[in-house]
Amino acid sequence: MTTAPLLLLEDLEFRWPGQTEACLDIPALRLEAGEQVFLHGASGSGKSTLLNLVAGVLAPTRGRVEVLGQVLGELSAADRDRFRVDHVGLIFQQFNLIPYLSVLDNVLLPCRFSRRRRERAGDARAAAATLLRHLDLAESLWRRPATQLSVGQQQRVAAARALIGRPELLIADEPTSALDAARQEAFLDLLRRECVDSGAALLFVSHHRRLERGFGRALAMAELNRAPAEAA
Amino acid sequence: MRALLPLALKSAWNRRYSLGLTLLAVTLSVTLLLGIERLRQDARDGFAQAVSGTDLVVGARGSPLQLLLYSVFRMGEASHNLGWDSARALAAHPAVAWTIPLSLGDSHRGYPVLGTTSAYFEHFRFGDRQPLAFAAGQPFAGLFEVVLGAEVARKLGYRPGERITLSHGMGGEGLAEHGDKPFTVVGILAPTGTPVDRTLHIGLEALEAIHLDWQGGAPIPGLNIPPELVKKFDLTPKSVTAVLVGLKSRAAVFAMQRHVADYRDEPLMAVLPGVALSQLWELLGVAEGVLRAVSALAVAAGLAGLVAVVLASLDQRRRELAILRANGARPRDIFLLLALEGGAVTLAGALLGLTLRTVLVLGLGPWVQAEYGLVLRADWPGSGELYALGGVLLAGLLASLLPGWRAYRLSLADGMTPRL
Incomplete structure (x- = not known):
């Protein structure tokens, strides 16, 4: 039995409802388990749409998205939601955290909704503590409301949350764009190291080409996507 | 969840x-x-608690609701009375177990005075057929004796033995006093949560006695009958405001009601308290x-x-x-x-x-x-x-x-x- 690829896109097309032009037209994309891929895309290149398709929030107009051998289109909306939280961790550009929850509760959020993440984390609180420590977040911060943290600290909390319960795929959408250059490098190093530790594949999306150093593979939206850029 | x-x-x-x-x-x-x-x-x-166990309220013909309001709730005043002969005939009717004559019109410091008989303390029921109980003293026996409702005693601070005078008519200040014939408090009723608490009870004869030398709502000039002499007069009342009637059998209530309505000597009516109350609710x-x-x-x-x-x-x-x-x-x-x-x-x-x-x-x-x-x-x-x-x-x-x-x-x- 050959292991299924972590992520497989085939003949993928997406068109917003009411539009005639497709904004996304990707013949193929494949990610292997544990692989770290840098995806370069300017804003408006359709990368956010692509991430929503991979996460199963949007459904493709044509073609298929397969994660861990599961065709997302074959799942019901509710099952897609469960599948996403079971297998995919997400980090966004900013505003990742729920303001009224403590740092620790924010990290534990996926374990609330996903039994698989909860079980894979073992002792969820201990797992969260380990991740937070690895991501250089002092224990004195853990009980604080997320809003009291600096942007850089918040992004590291978001990384810990995306990693807890060891999902197979981590999607990071411009997670460093709110950080200054020096901190971008440090954050990226931490993130990549933690992905290796937990065995997660990393799909890192950014419009900063200089961040692609250290990634096993670099792709560009412009080459992946056959649809004209303006349509996105 | x-x-x-x-x-x-x-x-x-x-x-x-x-x-x-x-x-x-x-x-x-x-x-x-x-x-x-x-x-x-x-x-x-x-x-609904104010009266219980009373099958009929009998009064001069008029509005059933008004009869109930003044006879039981001491609200408003009676426009017509019924004759004492009628009341006596009613009491003598074979279907009737007991009657309580009620006579209203006087007051004491805003509280209504009720003229009645000892049957009141024996047969009157309130709430869930509870009888009246005495917190102190006993029912009136002598002529110028009064039994107070719980609130009257509490508000005015009266105790048994106290001597009080009654006013002629209902309402607040400026009423003529029956000052020459004071009453002695002989009993105070336990609280009932009904209009009884706000009432002073005296005998029908006492009510008659304090009005011997009165006519048309004022003392007759030059006539003054001292309390010692009133017993020489006939103190049988000429009329009462209403009569509460208890029947031997509830089944007779409608027959009795018809009997009262057809009474020949004067126009009367008999009201079922519950029916009159439901008229009140409608209102x-x-x-x-x-x-x-x-x-x-x-x-x-x-x-x-x-x-x-x-x-x-x-x-x-x-x-x-x-x-x-x-x-x-x-x-x-x-x-x-x-x-x-x-x-x-x-x-x-x-x-x-x-x-x-x-x-x-x-x-x-x-x-x-x-x-x-x-x-x-x-x-x-x-x-x-x-x-x-x-x-x-x-x-x-x-x-x-x-x-x-x-x-x-x-x-x-x-x-x-x-x-x-």
Whole structure:
């Protein structure tokens, strides 16, 4: 039995409802388990749409998205939601955290909704503590409301949350764009190291080409996507 | 659901000020609704408690409701009396077990004076067929003796042995006094929560005696009969205001009613207390309906405020909901989160309203009873209040579906990246 690829896109097309032009037209994309891929895309290149398709929030107009051998289109909306939280961790550009929850509760959020993440984390609180420590977040911060943290600290909390319960795929959408250059490098190093530790594949999306150093593979939206850029 | 509850609580705590004010509005409106329902119910009960075990109230022909109001509730005044002969004939009727003649018209410091017989203390029943009990002393036996209702004694500070004078007529100050014939307090009744508490009871003969030298509402000039001499006169009353009748068998009540209505010597009527009371409810029904409508509108306003606050918070919470969605919350969960919040505030408001209503009834009850003679009970809510509470909860839950549904739509449209 050959292991299924972590992520497989085939003949993928997406068109917003009411539009005639497709904004996304990707013949193929494949990610292997544990692989770290840098995806370069300017804003408006359709990368956010692509991430929503991979996460199963949007459904493709044509073609298929397969994660861990599961065709997302074959799942019901509710099952897609469960599948996403079971297998995919997400980090966004900013505003990742729920303001009224403590740092620790924010990290534990996926374990609330996903039994698989909860079980894979073992002792969820201990797992969260380990991740937070690895991501250089002092224990004195853990009980604080997320809003009291600096942007850089918040992004590291978001990384810990995306990693807890060891999902197979981590999607990071411009997670460093709110950080200054020096901190971008440090954050990226931490993130990549933690992905290796937990065995997660990393799909890192950014419009900063200089961040692609250290990634096993670099792709560009412009080459992946056959649809004209303006349509996105 | 288990994952959502702590989230909903923490989120609500985060917005505790706006939600707290909303909760206050819902609580107050529920208090108003329940308070009015309690007042309504207890007023009805109070009326219904005032007389029990009396099969018929007999008086001069007129309005049945008025007869009941002045004979039992001491409200208003009788326009016609019935002759003592008729009262005696009534008492002698074979179907009649007992009669209590009632004669009203005088007062003491605003409290009505009731002329009656010892049958009153023997046969009168209130509430759940409870007899009158004495807190002190005993029924009147001598001529110028008076038995006080509990409130009269308490408010005016009278004890047995005290000598008081009665005023001629009803109403406040400036009444002519029966100053030459003082009465001695011989008994004080235990509280009943009925108009009995506000009444002074004297014998029919005593009432006759103090009016011997009176005519047309004023003392006859030059005529003064001292108390020692009144016994030389015939003190049999000429008429009474009404007669309470107890029958040997309730089954005879309608036959007796017809018998009274067909009485030849004078125009009389016999009223079933329950029937007259229901006439009263019909009369008061409009006012009750208005009160209920106003309190229902207050609840509607409270719930509209709740929905408005939750909906307004939704715009600020779109990012929060998107984060939840990215971390595994399904649109269904988002719907529940919002609906739960509105529902919980409604539930809390209903419970707090019930608590506040109880506290108010306990706190203000004695004052209301002293001032208006209305007994408010702070016990477990009756069916009317339970319906009101249920209605509020149902309306609150239904209203909370609106923000829930809107959040559901937003989270479907936004996905994980809110377009703000």
